Amino acid sequence: MNTELLAALTVFVLAILCGFAVISKVPATLHTPLMSGANSIHGIVLVGSMFIAASATDLLSQVLSLIAVAFATMNVVGGYVVTDRMLQMFRKKPVAPRPADVEKAA
Amino acid sequence: MNTELLAALTVFVLAILCGFAVISKVPATLHTPLMSGANSIHGIVLVGSMFIAASATDLLSQVLSLIAVAFATMNVVGGYVVTDRMLQMFRKKPVAPRPADVEKAA
Amino acid sequence: MDPLEVVVRLIWLVGAAGFVLGLMRMNSPATARNGNLVSAGGMTLAILATLVLLAVDGLSATGWIIIVVGVAIGGGGGLYLARGVKMTAMPQLVSLFNAVGGGAAALIAIDDYLRLGGPGAAAGAISLQISIPTVLDIVIGSITFTGSLIASGKLMGLKITPSRPVIIPGGRLITGAMVAIVVIGAGYLWLGNVSVPVMFLILAAALVFGITMTLPIGGADMPVVISLLNSFTGTAVAMAGFVLGNDVLIIAGALVGASGAILTKLMADAMNRSVLNIMLGGFGGGEGTVAAAGGAGASVRELGVDDAAIQLAYAQSVIIVPGYGLAVAQAQHACRELGELLESRGVDVKYAIHPVAGRMPGHMNVLLAEANVPYPQLKEMEEINPEFDRADVALVVGANDVTNPAARKPGSPVSGMPILDVDHAKAIIVIKRSMGRGYAGIDNELYANPKTGMLFADAKAGLADLVTAVKGL
Amino acid sequence: MDPLEVVVRLIWLVGAAGFVLGLMRMNSPATARNGNLVSAGGMTLAILATLVLLAVDGLSATGWIIIVVGVAIGGGGGLYLARGVKMTAMPQLVSLFNAVGGGAAALIAIDDYLRLGGPGAAAGAISLQISIPTVLDIVIGSITFTGSLIASGKLMGLKITPSRPVIIPGGRLITGAMVAIVVIGAGYLWLGNVSVPVMFLILAAALVFGITMTLPIGGADMPVVISLLNSFTGTAVAMAGFVLGNDVLIIAGALVGASGAILTKLMADAMNRSVLNIMLGGFGGGEGTVAAAGGAGASVRELGVDDAAIQLAYAQSVIIVPGYGLAVAQAQHACRELGELLESRGVDVKYAIHPVAGRMPGHMNVLLAEANVPYPQLKEMEEINPEFDRADVALVVGANDVTNPAARKPGSPVSGMPILDVDHAKAIIVIKRSMGRGYAGIDNELYANPKTGMLFADAKAGLADLVTAVKGL
Ligand SMILES: NC(=O)c1ccc[n+]([C@@H]2O[C@H](COP(=O)([O-])OP(=O)(O)OC[C@H]3O[C@@H](n4cnc5c(N)ncnc54)[C@H](OP(=O)(O)O)[C@@H]3O)[C@@H](O)[C@H]2O)c1
Numbered sequence A, B: 001m002n003t004e005l006l007a008a009l010t011v012f013v014l015a016i017l018c019g020f021a022v023i024s025k026v027p028a029t030l031h032t033p034l035m036s037g038a039n040s041i042h043g044i045v046l047v048g049s050m051f052i053a054a055s056a057t058d059l060l061s062q063v064l065s066l067i068a069v070a071f072a073t074m075n076v077v078g079g080y081v082v083t084d085r086m087l088q089m090f091r092k093k094p095v096a097p098r099p100a101d102v103e104k105a106a
Numbered sequence C, D: 001m002d003p004l005e006v007v008v009r010l011i012w013l014v015g016a017a018g019f020v021l022g023l024m025r026m027n028s029p030a031t032a033r034n035g036n037l038v039s040a041g042g043m044t045l046a047i048l049a050t051l052v053l054l055a056v057d058g059l060s061a062t063g064w065i066i067i068v069v070g071v072a073i074g075g076g077g078g079l080y081l082a083r084g085v086k087m088t089a090m091p092q093l094v095s096l097f098n099a100v101g102g103g104a105a106a107l108i109a110i111d112d113y114l115r116l117g118g119p120g121a122a123a124g125a126i127s128l129q130i131s132i133p134t135v136l137d138i139v140i141g142s143i144t145f146t147g148s149l150i151a152s153g154k155l156m157g158l159k160i161t162p163s164r165p166v167i168i169p170g171g172r173l174i175t176g177a178m179v180a181i182v183v184i185g186a187g188y189l190w191l192g193n194v195s196v197p198v199m200f201l202i203l204a205a206a207l208v209f210g211i212t213m214t215l216p217i218g219g220a221d222m223p224v225v226i227s228l229l230n231s232f233t234g235t236a237v238a239m240a241g242f243v244l245g246n247d248v249l250i251i252a253g254a255l256v257g258a259s260g261a262i263l264t265k266l267m268a269d270a271m272n273r274s275v276l277n278i279m280l281g282g283f284g285g286g287e288g289t290v291a292a293a294g295g296a297g298a299s300v301r302e303l304g305v306d307d308a309a310i311q312l313a314y315a316q317s318v319i320i321v322p323g324y325g326l327a328v329a330q331a332q333h334a335c336r337e338l339g340e341l342l343e344s345r346g347v348d349v350k351y352a353i354h355p356v357a358g359r360m361p362g363h364m365n366v367l368l369a370e371a372n373v374p375y376p377q378l379k380e381m382e383e384i385n386p387e388f389d390r391a392d393v394a395l396v397v398g399a400n401d402v403t404n405p406a407a408r409k410p411g412s413p414v415s416g417m418p419i420l421d422v423d424h425a426k427a428i429i430v431i432k433r434s435m436g437r438g439y440a441g442i443d444n445e446l447y448a449n450p451k452t453g454m455l456f457a458d459a460k461a462g463l464a465d466l467v468t469a470v471k472g473l
């Protein structure tokens, strides 16, 4: 085993431990948003997809990497937007109308 | 910056994140044991102390590394033992006497 | 390493830290939205840094086209779907996004394998260090891809993927065969052989496995299944990171893999199920079991709309208990209307939200928030339970299991699940269509309680009738 | 990398994982003890693997001697102290262990610097990559070393380190000068200069800084200070890891550095203080302020021992509220005796444990457990507070701030701190020596409450008198 792989393994294990530790006693109502938030994070695969797109020379590779980039971007963009929409539902208080708005209405 | 340092930095940052995540809503009664438990962990400096002991050639180095090894071992051994003693206080229920003990007493 | 690469890697590290800190903040309602933004910020940084690196390294015109077109298609599609979807359809969308993420991860490994083992490549063995993560990435990514698509389809109630458990004739056999192909194929490749056809065979088997694994599971269990597949995608992405030698993929992937696993367990625990049980297809028939009308419905008291309206209108305090039936009937707006009407008559109205009412965690919060029910009226289970003692009427709308007193006694499928103490109220009105059972498929002795009156109706129609009746008083 | 080194590094990784998982389990009382064992297991693995690596790499005889002798001395000493210490003296011991840990980390950097920059070394610049962590390690490690020793001494109440805040004449000036020396020295070395004397100058300044930083802080704030220094040691160890290029030191050190920082904040929050405030020496005079006898003691009702004994003996239920005074007077055994006596007469006795009663978190749990008070009788604040309404007598033993109703109103130093609702009991008996104030240095209007009777006595003597009196009834 070379140094690089060992370093990669170390990083892998530490990230797993982070993942275990990061989820603590979450109220059940946050389970779905949290799942959705984690779902967006693996959209990072877009970085990898861009790398294979950059080095694609034959047609097959180009097609595969195009699909990969499109898929990954969908994961990222859709994931974050839908999570944000879910979480909007959970704001503690309805935002008080700002004075300016009230004036306008009056 | 070379690859090695970058890898070390990555590991450093991930471990910090682990540290942040690992402490969640702890009941106040566990604060002291938790502090003591973390205190034992940095006794890992014993590993480093053994390395400098192994490569010490002049007297000054030898003395310094002897102190370092002694200090670090004290940190490790004392730390874990005292933490364990503290935590013994927190067991939920007094352990029921085992049947064997009861018989003996009878 | 040239300075640009060092900087890019440091930015990736910052991005990864953003993911961790973001997830941490998403653990509590007050900071959750901000946490998602932190995570998104980390993602943006990581992607921009990658683009700069590629640009400086001289990305070819074709490369640019692929990336721009891909981002445009994927981003546009994702945005369109995420913006347009109804609140109640969000879980299926999450599952869809999860599917494409897993697909992208698998594609990376496939592409890599074609380069190393394809016709144009230099002959020679592929080191274990590459072949292990490559095969794992292909297998896990493909299972996630088809599995999540099926899960999504089940939640949408598509014809080809009905929400009830689908028993395929010989399904176990097919699943078994697929597992065998994957295991043997992987072993063959890891022994040092290089073969593109075998890789494709593994790919195909994993895709089929994803389907046969998910089809037999009932629609009601899907949230847990989606969470599990989400964790799988994380693992696949981490494997892609090993294939490409890229730290940020490894970190983010492992993070999601691990946190997703914990989350899956929490979700299953909250509804008193074990993950293994769900994956093997347990009692989770969901609506499939509704047909079995309650045999214990011996001494049930039926209530007319007008009687119910009078009870509600002249109560001091009413607690509304929404459940899955409210969601199915899309009765949230009717529910809010009734609540407002009662409030305007001076009745104190509150909503009791059980954590697993409905079919996804937070289902009721999302529904009622969509209908603009004021947030302070929504009460979590722990908060509202002591108040049932003082409530005049508990109005149960399409909820069943979450009110079932059988949960307090051992020996039933819901035993041990904390429930809403509806039976402590002075009177109970239950709106549902029949004596049909809920998700757990068991009878509810609450309905036989002398304090309980049953108002048999579709939730939406029943609530609308109540509104009319109260207005007429 | 040769295979042995690979294996050793993997074992180190397993050890590090043990630390994280151990800390995670230490977050909840049920798993805490097991968590400490997991962490200790990881440590054992890491150390044994290191020994094997050194042995195979041909450790010299002198090397063996240093290690064996060092381990024997340190391990023996640590074990002796940890086994022998009284429960109430544990915080000072933790601080001592923390001091030696920081010292060891500093020694590693000192040794390394002597090798690279000392007379025998090849002349030439030391790269920033080494000089930055070396200097940081020396500075942080030394501050921790002396700072923790002082903190430990203060808690032991040694003459040279009295527990009250010590104001050194010109202290700020000295502290400022030390900071200047460290900053200038570090800058000098980081600019590429190599100089052992400058390194020793920095070392000396940091050692002095550790003393002048800690001396002015009151003994009562020490738990927070120790926790902060603990976090410092973690950071120093991580720096030692950078110096030696050793991952396991980096991981464990950073882990402790970060978790220690969070813990410090939690501890400070629990007693309603800010970390900055504490470090700059706030109101934390602790017993120093006791002298200021309460001026508000206008309408206080004094109670005789016999009256108090009658109230207690004929009550249905008594809640005992222990505080710092109980700890000072070492009255925990007398307290348990009284509790048992009352129980034997059919009185229902419970203990109300405020999370920050005493001078360290968990102080009361530890004390009462040592005196063998049955665990089920110890009630946490949230659990016991509703029960005061039904209690006949609340017996307050040497507690003050944690019962102060002023906390419910804004504008006092304790405002916002959750308190024990002692004033809800039908009658209140307070045992303390005088009208002296508690840690926060403010009066307690509870004592002026008509329901309250004051029994002025040392906690131990007072409780013993009560026992005698109750027996005589
Ligand atoms: N929240 C989650 O995350 C989640 C996920 C998966 C599973 N679950 C499980 O789902 C259950 C949730 O409990 P619940 O009380 O909300 O629901 P439930 O126990 O599943 O009961 C729903 C009831 O609604 C009635 N209903 C169906 N359609 C209706 C309509 N159009 N109008 C009026 N009533 C209608 C049904 O009775 P009729 O047929 O007589 O009308 C049924 O008994 C729990 O067992 C939970 O463990 C929850």
Ligand SMILES: NC(=O)c1ccc[n+]([C@@H]2O[C@H](COP(=O)([O-])OP(=O)(O)OC[C@H]3O[C@@H](n4cnc5c(N)ncnc54)[C@H](OP(=O)(O)O)[C@@H]3O)[C@@H](O)[C@H]2O)c1
Pocket: D220, D221, D222, D223, D271, D272, D290, D322, D323, D324, D325, D326, D328, D329, D355, D356, D357, D358, D359, D360, D361, D362, D363, D397, D398, D399, D400, D401, D402, D403, D431, D432, D433, D434, D435, D436, D437, D438, D439, D440, D457, D458, D459, D460
């Ligand atoms: N637990 C922690 O982690 C921690 C750490 C640091 C600070 N603190 C702070 O410490 C305070 C703890 O509150 P507390 O109510 O336990 O204690 P307290 O408010 O400090 O009051 C202790 C009282 O005990 C009395 N006392 C002293 N010696 C005594 C003796 N020998 N016999 C009988 N009584 C004696 C004193 O009054 P007399 O002089 O009249 O006898 C004093 O008023 C809080 O303000 C908390 O924030 C806590």
